[in-house]
Amino acid sequence: MANEASLDTLPPLSGGRLIGATIVLALAVFMNVLDVSIANVSIPTIAGDLAVSASQGTWIITVFAVCNAVTVPISGWLSRRFGQVRLFVFCTLLFTLFSWLCGFASNFELLLTFRGLQGAAAGPMIPISQSLLLACYPREKRGLANGIYGMTAVVGPIAGPILGGWITDHINWSWIFYINVPVGLIVAPACWLLLKDRETPVRREGVDLVGLVLLIIGVGSLQVMLDQGAEKAWFQSDYIITLSVVAAIFLCVLVIWEWTAERPIIDIHLFRDRNFAVGTILLCLGYMVFFGAIVILPLWLQTGMGYTATWAGMATASMGILGVVASPLAGRLSDKVDARYLVTFGFFVFASVSFYNSHANPFITFEQIFLPRLPWGIGTAFFFIPLMAIAFSRLPTSELAGASALLNFLRQLFLGFGTSFATTLWDDRATFHDHRLNSHLTPFDPATHQWLQRLQDQGLSLEQAQRLLANEVSHQALIMSTNDVFYVSGWIFAALMLVVWLAKSTQEESAAATAQAH
Template sequence: MAEAQATYTPPPPLQGAQLVLGTVVLSLATFMNVLDSSIANVSIPAISGDLGVSPSQGTWVITSFAVSNAIAVPLTGWLTQRFGMVRLFTSSIVLFVLASLLCGLAPNIGMLIFFRVIQGLVAGPMIPLSQALLLQTYPPEKSGVALAMWSMTTLVAPVTGPLLGGWITDNISWPWIFYINIPIGLFAALVTWNLYRDRETPIRKLPIDTVGLASLVIWVGALQIMLDKGKELDWFASTQIIVLGLVALIGFAFFVIWELNEEHPVVDLRLFARRNFWVGTLVLALGYGVMFGNIVLLPLWLQQYMGYTATWAGIIMAPVGVLAIVLSPYVGNSMHKVDLRLYATIAFVTFAIVLWMRAGFNTSADLETLLIPTFVQGIAMAFFFVPLVAITLSGLRPESIPSASGLSNFARITAGAFGTSIITTLWEDRAAEHHAHLTEAITDASIATTQALSTLDKLGMTRDQSLSHINHLIEQQAFMLSANDIFAASAALFLLLAGLVWLARRGDAQAAGAPGGAGGAH
């Protein structure tokens, strides 16, 4: 078995209709997976009300999926060697469909959370393996196109999720946010198996690294719960958060030491010895964390302080996909001619410009003002995922792709959780500072205050009502100023990342998954 693994050569690329069909079903599986990580977000109030629990208990529907998914993603490489890439991918889709059905049928919150844990676990290998199978499906010179096709699904699904989830919850019922996975998943599993079953990778009966697996579950679980519950429990003012943080830190340190000394590690951390892998993974994770945190922040600000409904906030976010979808094929086709670090730099500089534009928003911003930066952001999205994934995977042997993809996706997902927690916490903290500063001018000696109170008095408001109204206006301004601070700081971070990506060696799109590619030299 070990000899077969060492001499393994990937099967020839698919052609014609099979190539198109393979791209479609692999993208569909990825779309279904990414969609499910965000579709439940807007449905939590309906789920909580229907199952008779508080909204804070309902958020465990999201947390349970995120925690189990984060644990399963880095196991992809080990599971692939043990069961085979095609068999593992197809099984993941079928089990994901079954878990989706059980989520929709769940009679209470406990069972729903349990089925979401299962759904997250079986979903783990799907995104990394869809990348690996796509790279195997296309010839090396077209690997950029393969990654571009894959990236479109990861760009569109997070925007589609809240819109689709809100519409289904309002017009049908919340279980259907899970039931819609069934036809998509069954079709994807059936076609994938028919197309790829003769293209299976070698299987090695590796011993199970139980200590590494247990430590992974402990530290990732503690970290994800800490990030999810931190803001609610006031972070390190809470004993629970301190304990979770210590468990995550100590568990992570033990995990790294153990895995680096284990003969058959459950996660291959030695990949970080490759310069392009660690630089690509670091830059992709940091960039995604900042981007995702801002993607969460903008709709929150619009809905809570600008009077937008969830649907209209979603509409403002939707144009990001237009230029991303238009430009991604161009990026994929031209990657073998261009230094990939240059494309990544274009992405980061565009992100910085977009966020600098948002840093100038005010409470009178009209629809056009809000939409233009979102539309321009599509350029950044097109140049972000594909080149950075290609840089990360460049020079790796085909059999190493599942491990590398799983590890880089784990870093990206975890960074997204960090970005969301940090940015939303900073938003509230900065808003409190701005609120305190703005209220310093609200005194009985202030002419502006006296005039405002007089005007509101003429409208029939009591003094308490008038002061409450003024406080609401100040709060609106405070959160707007805080959002501006976050947008400006994020723009600066993206400019720093534009420099950091040049630590990688020149990336070659053809080297992603090609044996001996020059782009991934140590």
């Protein structure tokens, strides 16, 4: 590939230009990641203002993730057609425009439309920015570059909930989208000025239209099925059954087509590399569970615990704070230590925190929510950055752009899946616990009778006491369902600790690559 191979011949940057390029590309990644997490704590408010349910409000996250996932795979073709630097600048400007339009949306349908277009514009930004950043550094410092890249991705879950909560409570939720505008207008021209002479050659070539159509229909059907499954009673609905059949057929045909296509939109052959396959699978599954927890926590705090968006954002932010400190360390260690040990440690932290936080009770305080989740940020750094090191450890520079596109496509896809699975599990378990608790609340139950009598003795009518009891049951059910989500997450993280050892040692691969280069 002409444009990707040219990255091998470009000398690394140094001095102020390297610092400037790193800051600009990191800002672009930060803006992109921020826009995913910033909406989490604002979902109940947005849903209320636009007259939809809170579960429907999560479509704001999933439509962004799916549209993003669809355009990520064609970033390779787009970069060959227009050049990586030019494409990155253009997508940044489009992302900025659609962010502005999201803020102006007057109804839920318009917001979803502009949010989807925003996600589509954001799709090529992540893999192209990662490819450009890695090309700015020498090969032996690729771990450091990944650490910087990963740190910006980790900062998003911190800044997003805090900014989103404060803006929603004190200004207006529209401003969670407007804040992208000044950042985008700075990043786009700065990137062009710093990197325009490193533009990759362009060439005209056809796009894999068949693969693109299969991808859009297959992924779209699957995500709609996941989003609306709970509301339609899952497979009791012919609509959901039809979507699942369409998704299965189109995705299976997509895999077969891409395996034999001359210029595939998704280079499935990259999975022949064991480390790329293991790293990608772990990153997708881990990110799915990781992001599901980030979505559920602010929803629970606002709908079940009476938190404002600001305080829910503050509580959620603890899940990423220590990641800012740990990310550079994880990046440096990835160059010196077998990344499998680092990933195992990261998943161990995730599992431990998840199990510990699966014991919430109605009297839990802000400190008891905030402090135990602080180690989550360390787990994020030692999971995200070393897994990228594993995935890319055996790939030549000429394949980095395609590999990054495929990895980020699947990561974004699983982000949407994680949101849908987590909210569905949370809703289902809340309903289960609500029914189970209510089954014990009968006029013949001494404890129930005593509880209602105590409230009536305090001046409440029987109807008011019963209403208060129903609210308490609902509150308890939400706590128990949140505990269930974290408990399941803990076991998944524990299982992933074992899977990472299917990969080969990154230290051996690094030594082999160095010997081959000489």
